[in-house]
Amino acid sequence: MYRATHNSYSGGPRRSLHDQLRAGVRCLELDVTHGSRRLAVSHGVTGHRVSRVGDNPVTNRLHDWLALIRRWVDDPVNAGHAPLVIVLDVKHGLASRGDRVSVSVLGLMCREIFADRIFSPLAADPAWPHVNEMRGKVLLVLSGDRKTRKRCLRDAGREPAVAANRTGGVIEVHRSHDGSALWYWAGTMLDGRPHWLWHDRYGRGITPAVALNDRGSVVAVSRAVGSDNIWYRLGRLGRDGRATWGRARLLARGRSPAVRFTSPGGRTVAVSYDAPGGGRRERRGGMKIADDRVDWRGAVASEDRRDHARAELPGGGELRIRSTNLLLQWSRDGGDWHRLIYAPLMFMEQQRGDDDWMTALGPHFAAAPAGRNAWARDRLAEGRIVRFWKFGRAHVSGAPVSFPATDTPHEAWYQAYAKTRGALA
Structure with missing residues (x-):
């Protein structure tokens, strides 16, 4: 069992984050919204219920709140602490601003701040290590908005294509x-x-x-909706996995375009396509990166029908991509197929009312309002780590959940309950 708080950022009887951590709390909850063009801590509109008491950050920026927690983790006084769980409760505001992009930003932020301290879901597969082997680590749990959690568990799309380079970069494109x-x-x-x-x-x-070359240059091609116009777009793949794109430019008329670099590190691009008059044609040209364009030469006959559902990997091997029942999946060297989702970074939390398929994926964590004892006992029997929010004195005799998240962590009844349960610190 862990001491845990509900809406840990809201102050009041909780006091500051440092006060909570000093009192032995090892499960914190931060509500995440999208405010002022950046991720923020807030219960609703920007700044709602956010307390700046004590040494809490003076801003609503999620980065500042996570950085404060990282400083506590790094303080030698806290060396060997029980693994710290941070529940990121995504609010509807995040999804309404484009949850896919925002989850990318959230993941990048967490990787940059916590880095080697992160205990990822892969480390808990097939079994959890002993808790003493996890001391000093941070576990991130994605909670809240169901739409966001769904899209972190699977992605749907049509016509996927993939490319990889010799430096380890990989990019996949698809139609919604x-x-x-x-x-x-x-x-x-x-x-x-x-x-x-x-x-x-x-x-x-x-x-x-x-197509992707060893320099990180990207060329994407596609056919326009409702016409045979083929368009191309140049891009650049950054170290953080983010691609920056130029404008779309008209290339030719045709169908079924394919694209490649003529050499792994080169800048000459070749695009083949089915020409309107019949036959396969190809155009080549050198990238003019400063001008965001390719200097194309005339079309010539071609036999290239590149399979964009597979890509050669550095050192040998092959990455394959597919859409099965509209679900995007990847496979390595003809092995098992896996869901195309974000790299394992955050644990997913199951909540009451989730779709059956979400539950079937077996999330490690589960949460419900305090008092849902029958539901909690079922999840505990399944091996889930269960969190109750708004846990109060009246819930002490209920289901023995792992994270009884309270608004009053300093009160004597809670500390006594935690001691009786043998809470880790």
Whole structure:
């Protein structure tokens, strides 16, 4: 059992974050919204219920609150602390601003701040280590908005294509499952598997294809909706997995475009396509990065029908991509197929009312309002780590949840309850 707080940022009887940590709290909850073009801590509108008492940050910026926690973790006085759980309760405001992009930003922020302190879901598979092996670590748990959690558990799309380079970069593009929006996933190969770090929309079209060279240059092609116009767009893949894109430019008329670099580190691009008059044609040209364009030469006959559903990997091997029942999946060297989702960084939390398929994926954590004892006992029997929020004195005799998140962590009844339960610190 852990001492835990509900709305840890709200002060009042909770006091400051440092006060909570000094009192033995090892599960904190921060509500996350999208305010003023950045991720913020707030219960609703920017700044709502955010306390700046004591040594709490003077801003609403999520970065500042997470950085404060990192400083506490690094303080030698706290060396060997029980693994610290940070519940990131995503509010509806995040989803309404484009939850996919915001989750990418959230993941990047957490990786930068906590880095080697993070205990990832992969480390708990197939079994959890002893808690003493996790001391000094931080566990991030994504909670709250169901739409956001769903999209972190699976992604839907059509016509996927993938490319990789010899420096470990990887990028996937696809058309949305319900329209013509074009999206990409990007990241890096690590420990023999793709770690998808960034997900965003980059344009409109159908039948997308993509190429990536060793310099991190990206070329994406697609056919326009409702016409045979083929468009191309240059991009750049950053170290953080984020792609920056130039404007879309008209290339040719045709269908089923394919794209490649003529050499792994080169800047010459080749695009082949089915020409309107029949046959396969190809155009080549050198990238003019400063001008955000390719200096194309005339079209010539081509036999290239590149399979963009697979990409060669550095050191040998192959990465494959597919859409099965509209769900995007990847596979390495003909092995098992895996959901195309963010790299394992945050644990997912199950909540009452979640779809059956979400529950079937077996999230490690579960949460409900305090008092939902039958539901909690069922989750405990399944091996879940269960959190109750708004845990009060009246709930002491209820289900023995792992994280009884209270608003009053300093009161004698709570400390006595924690001591009786053998709470870790």
